Amino acid sequence: MNFPPDSISRYGSLVSEPQAFFESCARPLSVTGWYNPSKKAVSPLIGTAPDRTTLNWDSNGFKCADMLNERFLMDFLTGAIAIQEESAMTSVHLMDIQPGQRILDLCAAPGNKTAQISTRLGESGTLVANDISKARLGVLHGVIDRMGLANVVTTTYDARQFPIPHRLFDSVLADVPCSCEGTSRKYPGILLKNNQNERTRLVRNQIEILERAVRCVRPGGCVVYSTCTYAPEENECVVNDVLKRAPSGFECELVQVQIPGFHFSPGLTNWNGEHLDDSLSKCARIWPHLNDTGGFFLAILRRCQRDDDVSKDAPKIKTEPILTSEWPWLAHDFSESDLSPWRSIAFSNKYDRLMGQECEPPEGLKIQTIGMTGLNLKSQYPKFSTALALKIGHLARGAWAEIEPERALDYWDRKTVPVLTSQTPYPSTRTMIVRCGGQSLGLGSASDTSLNVQSRFPKVWGGLQIADRIRQIRTL
Numbered sequence: 301m302n303f304p305p306d307s308i309s310r311y312g313s314l315v316s317e318p319q320a321f322f323e324s325c326a327r328p329l330s331v332t333g334w335y336n337p338s339k340k341a342v343s344p345l346i347g348t349a350p351d352r353t354t355l356n357w358d359s360n361g362f363k364c365a366d367m368l369n370e371r372f373l374m375d376f377l378t379g380a381i382a383i384q385e386e387s388a389m390t391s392v393h394l395m396d397i398q399p400g401q402r403i404l405d406l407c408a409a410p411g412n413k414t415a416q417i418s419t420r421l422g423e424s425g426t427l428v429a430n431d432i433s434k435a436r437l438g439v440l441h442g443v444i445d446r447m448g449l450a451n452v453v454t455t456t457y458d459a460r461q462f463p464i465p466h467r468l469f470d471s472v473l474a475d476v477p478c479s480c481e482g483t484s485r486k487y488p489g490i491l492l493k494n495n496q497n498e499r500t501r502l503v504r505n506q507i508e509i510l511e512r513a514v515r516c517v518r519p520g521g522c523v524v525y526s527t528c529t530y531a532p533e534e535n536e537c538v539v540n541d542v543l544k545r546a547p548s549g550f551e552c553e554l555v556q557v558q559i560p561g562f563h564f565s566p567g568l569t570n571w572n573g574e575h576l577d578d579s580l581s582k583c584a585r586i587w588p589h590l591n592d593t594g595g596f597f598l599a600i601l602r603r604c605q606r607d608d609d610v611s612k613d614a615p616k617i618k619t620e621p622i623l624t625s626e627w628p629w630l631a632h633d634f635s636e637s638d639l640s641p642w643r644s645i646a647f648s649n650k651y652d653r654l655m656g657q658e659c660e661p662p663e664g665l666k667i668q669t670i671g672m673t674g675l676n677l678k679s680q681y682p683k684f685s686t687a688l689a690l691k692i693g694h695l696a697r698g699a700w701a702e703i704e705p706e707r708a709l710d711y712w713d714r715k716t717v718p719v720l721t722s723q724t725p726y727p728s729t730r731t732m733i734v735r736c737g738g739q740s741l742g743l744g745s746a747s748d749t750s751l752n753v754q755s756r757f758p759k760v761w762g763g764l765q766i767a768d769r770i771r772q773i774r775t776l
């Protein structure tokens with residue numbers, strides 16, 4: 301391909317070092333991600349990870365050379381880390397998330413930002429994660445289970461018509477579909493795909509989605525608008541249009557983007573001879589050569605508050621304990637107070653779900669899922685799901701088997717592994733939580749008087765064919 305292609309050569313005049321920008325667009329990216337604050341990583345049990353460095357601007361984020369090693373796999377399978385491109389991590393960083401809040405992620409799949417928001421809420425609050433694509437929402441459901449996100453409700457509306465709830469959201473993320481030019485370091489072909497008709501369609505959608513986001517946020521609350529493209533038509537021009545056309549009661553003002561330790565240039569206030577609102581300089585353009593990342597755009601719109609606007613409901617904190625009598629296995633092996641952040645909900649005849657005590661889906665929404673997969677109801681006795689074992693397995697007082705860290709790969713390879721110490725399971729089941737250093741790895745079946753445990757980890761988890769990945773790691 302001639303480089304730079306027309307689609308990005310037009311941005312040369314917008315950056316101070318065009319050559320550095322073009323060269324950077326063609327270079328592959330390093331692996332970046334972040335640590336799940338609610339999970340203790342098991343990988344330190346097999347030694348430190350010298351290849352992981354902390355991000356300059358986010359002490360919870362890391363960069364590393366590759367994913368093909370045992371430590372990375374351990375932390376990924378247990379949900380202790382998420383993989384996410386560095387520039388894409390910034391949108392949620394700008395949302396001032398407080399425990400107990402109600403948040404809407406309008407275009408949520410495959411779910412990286414959903415996971416960021418959910419873990420920042422901790423075990424509190426409610427996050428509605430919406431995406432028009434049921435298939436992509438399936439990937440998001442996998443993220444929910446792998447990372448143990450009990451406060452997420454999923455829906456599958458067209459964001460342009462997302463039902464406006466009676467009680468508005470504290471903040472909304474509109475991470476809209478776009479021409480994705482900023483992902484060229486990962487997907488080089490993307491720069492050849494764009495055409496004018498497609499851009500016109502995208503822009504129309506982006507404006508309608510952002511307008512809907514503004515209607516769903518409470519007065520005084522913020523909408524973060526983000527794209528992974530450089531195109532001003534999809535960035536500043538969309539925001540300018542929404543600010544300009546806002547009907548009475550839905551006016552917004554832009555808030556200055558600030559990310560200490562991370563470099564970006566201000567939003568444009570002119571494009572193609574058109575003068576845009578001066579406040580658009582408060583937006584952020586993340587160019588790949590500035591921080592060695594992908595490209596990204598960010599805007600924060602605060603919905604204006606009038607004197608007569610009062611917040612309808614403050615976040616409620618509910619504290620009823622989980623009904624362990626409904627889950628006899630839990631009553632035997634867990635203390636009720638350890639389980640107090642969650643409750644169970646009968647959602648289908650296959651699985652009960654685990655949800656945060658405070659998680660309350662807005663009324664009137666057609667819901668795909670609430671919380672995460674809990675007990676498996678398909679057999680004679682309800683059984684743990686892998687997601688539930690990973691979420692609460694470290695709290696179990698019975699029904700666990702501890703194995704050596706050096707056996708963890710064999711366990712994920714679905715082998716039978718020797719047990720170091722164990723506590724017997726509930727009499728009606730042979731299911732055990734397999735642990736390492738007290739942290740849960742997943743499920744197993746007790747065999748031959750607890751000397752060994754047979755792995756019951758799924759073959760595919762987090763979208764990964766685990767046996768293939770282990771084979772690759774072992775042949776390195």
Ligand SMILES: C[S@@+](CC[C@H](N)C(=O)[O-])C[C@H]1O[C@@H](n2cnc3c(N)ncnc32)[C@H](O)[C@@H]1O
Binds near residue numbers: 412460477
């Ligand atoms: C940029 S991606 C979102 C990435 C996601 N926020 C993340 O961090 O993993 C855009 C998403 O918007 C969804 N989408 C496209 N049109 C939509 C619409 N009209 N309503 C809701 N979602 C839409 C796509 O299916 C896609 O998953």
